[in-house]
Amino acid sequence: MSRSRVDTVLAFAVLLLAALPLGVSVFVLGFALGDSPCILCWGQRTGMALIALVGLFILRYGPRPRYVGTGVLLGAYGLYMAARHSSLHLARDIGQGFSAELAGAHTYTWSLLVYWVCVVTMGVLLLLLRDGEATRVPRELTPLGRLATLVFLVTIAATVVQALAGSGPPPFVGPADPVRFSFDPRRWAWTMEEWKGAPISLRGRWAISKPSLDGIDPDPATGPLGGLPSLAIESDRTLAVSLKGRPDDLAYDGTSGRFLVTTDAHGVFVLDGSLSRVLRYTVIDPAFSVDMGSGLPGAAWIDSTTIAALAENKSFVVLRESDRADVEKNFRFFLESFDAFEELSRGRFATVRARLMYVSSLAYDPGRDSFWTVAVPNETQRQLVVSRFDRRDMTLSEEFVPALAPESGLALAGEKRSLAEYHVTGLTFADGHLWALSAAHSTLLAIDPLRQEVTAAWAVPGLTRPTGLAARGADLVLVGQGGQVWTLDRPTP
Amino acid sequence: MELVNFILIFCAGWLVWRRPERERTAFALLVASALLMALVFFVGSRGSVLPGLNY
Numbered sequence: 136m137s138r139s140r141v142d143t144v145l146a147f148a149v150l151l152l153a154a155l156p157l158g159v160s161v162f163v164l165g166f167a168l169g170d171s172p173c174i175l176c177w178g179q180r181t182g183m184a185l186i187a188l189v190g191l192f193i194l195r196y197g198p199r200p201r202y203v204g205t206g207v208l209l210g211a212y213g214l215y216m217a218a219r220h221s222s223l224h225l226a227r228d229i230g231q232g233f234s235a236e237l238a239g240a241h242t243y244t245w246s247l248l249v250y251w252v253c254v255v256t257m258g259v260l261l262l263l264l265r266d267g268e269a270t271r272v273p274r275e276l277t278p279l280g281r282l283a284t285l286v287f288l289v290t291i292a293a294t295v296v297q298a299l300a301g302s303g304p305p306p307f308v309g310p311a312d313p314v315r316f317s318f319d320p321r322r323w324a325w326t327m328e329e330w331k332g333a334p335i336s337l338r339g340r341w342a343i344s345k346p347s348l349d350g351i352d353p354d355p356a357t358g359p360l361g362g363l364p365s366l367a368i369e370s371d372r373t374l375a376v377s378l379k380g381r382p383d384d385l386a387y388d389g390t391s392g393r394f395l396v397t398t399d400a401h402g403v404f405v406l407d408g409s410l411s412r413v414l415r416y417t418v419i420d421p422a423f424s425v426d427m428g429s430g431l432p433g434a435a436w437i438d439s440t441t442i443a444a445l446a447e448n449k450s451f452v453v454l455r456e457s458d459r460a461d462v463e464k465n466f467r468f469f470l471e472s473f474d475a476f477e478e479l480s481r482g483r484f485a486t487v488r489a490r491l492m493y494v495s496s497l498a499y500d501p502g503r504d505s506f507w508t509v510a511v512p513n514e515t516q517r518q519l520v521v522s523r524f525d526r527r528d529m530t531l532s533e534e535f536v537p538a539l540a541p542e543s544g545l546a547l548a549g550e551k552r553s554l555a556e557y558h559v560t561g562l563t564f565a566d567g568h569l570w571a572l573s574a575a576h577s578t579l580l581a582i583d584p585l586r587q588e589v590t591a592a593w594a595v596p597g598l599t600r601p602t603g604l605a606a607r608g609a610d611l612v613l614v615g616q617g618g619q620v621w622t623l624d625r626p627t628p
Numbered sequence: 629m630e631l632v633n634f635i636l637i638f639c640a641g642w643l644v645w646r647r648p649e650r651e652r653t654a655f656a657l658l659v660a661s662a663l664l665m666a667l668v669f670f671v672g673s674r675g676s677v678l679p680g681l682n683y
Contacts (some may be wrong), residue, residue: 176631177671184637185662191644192658196651209662216669222679273648284645293637298631308668309629329671339676340683 141263142194143279148256149190150283151289154411156183156249159626163291170235171301171316172328173307175220179246182213186253187287194280196273206257209520213250221247318431345429346447346511348600349573351558355594358576359556361548366579366623374618377409378404379418384434385603391439398432402443410620414477423467425450425481433497445497449484488534489520496562498569509559509571517555540588544577561604568628572604581628591628629668636661
């Protein structure tokens with residue numbers, strides 16, 4: 136394509152960029168509708184203006200490498216800004232967002248498309264240029280080039296007015312939550328808010344540490360609930376079977392009289408009722424399709440042949456025992472023992488209150504055909520969140536932060552103490568209650584899910600890093616990270 | 629700060645149009661504006677440099 140045609144296309148692109156995103160933003164959204172940009176919106180708009188300016192440079196001086204390079208860098212940074220800004224709101228519910236909506240999407244989201252089109256346009260124009268064009272000397276602007284420049288300058292001049300009203304002169308900077316635009320100086324709200332010191336973080340509030348039992352205080356006497364009765368350990372032994380990985384959770388099926396043990400190496404083991412023999416096992420491939428986290432701290436029987444295992448990131452897998460499993464098909468699901476199970480489903484539980492919290496337990500409630508989890512606290516989120524997921528659609532169906540039952544006699548040991556100090560690693564459903572075992576302060580909690588209350592609690596001295604809890608008849612069977620197996624008499628909740 | 633930025637952009641555009649012989653000055657204004665934009669955006673997003681979503 137000839138240079139003059141490329142210039143025409145480029146001038147038209149600059150005109151479009153100046154008139155549509157930049158012009159509409161200042162004249163329609165700003166002056167007419169009162170919309171004001173936030174500090175991140177200002178960055179995105181500035182990037183678009185600079186790309187248009189680079190286009191003017193190329194129209195005037197030719198496609199010199201430093202102009203083309205600047206354009207590409209601005210396009211790349213613009214894409215980053217658009218992704219970074221949009222991410223603040225992308226996960227909100229339908230229609231929700233920040234400030235004005237335009238044609239069904241918010242402005243910061245449109246900028247992602249605008250920057251993408253800019254980068255693509257630059258690439259296409261480069262493809263269309265002939266060799267040697269970059270060495271040309273400056274030349275006069277075409278009429279279309281002059282029009283693009285004029286529209287650009289008028290738009291930028293208007294934006295200067297909007298920036299004066301919305302952001303103010305230095306050192307004031309664009310606000311996080313801008314007040315609507317006004318030509319009346321009495322309504323201008325300049326702020327220094329964004330200059331206030333804040334830590335530089337790579338991932339922000341999503342930087343949550345994976346749950347760990349390192350450093351957890353096992354002493355019941357230092358727990359948030361004072362004066363708890365103690366439960367004595369009836370038996371204390373060590374698992375006699377060899378597992379792949381350390382025990383991560385435990386479940387018991389009363390019908391078949393068998394145990395299920397999951398491990399931190401994604402092992403799923405069906406054991407006999409005495410926990411002395413492996414009846415079948417497999418190892419989940421944690422990287423197939425759904426990220427199954429760094430272990431399986433949740434295990435539950437759904438029926439006598441169907442089991443569920445849960446990763447700390449609330450990703451789950453449902454397996455069914457089978458003696459005729461398709462070995463070839465199972466290669467994708469498992470790392471070992473391809474003929475013992477069929478994989479029925481793999482997916483992710485999504486929570487609301489516990490969205491930024493991991494879990495270390497799973498229980499199945501046959502009455503409601505639901506799964507239960509209890510979130511574990513982390514460095515930024517301190518609450519005990521109990522979540523129920525209906526098995527029919529594996530979707531969050533109930534979520535609560537339990538209170539202490541008034542008639543239970545339970546009381547916090549101080550004003551600043553909280554049930555959030557517990558770190559629940561074992562969970563099972565029995566007697567209409569959720570039994571939650573906390574590795575922190577070695578405490579057993581009985582939670583009534585109908586009343587959403589903790590109705591009883593007991594100290595269990597002598598536990599070391601407990602990771603699993605199962606109800607077997609009148610007993611509670613506990614497993615520890617080191618392979619210990621403890622048995623308790625199940626108290627009345 | 630955004631006010632300064634758009635004044636720089638306006639000046640650069642004006643030079644390109646009306647004073648094309650001041651190319652180096654115009655380009656310096658463009659670069660200064662781009663650096664200021666990156667700084668201000670970083671100030672506004674330093675709490676999470678990566679997009680604030682699940683990773």
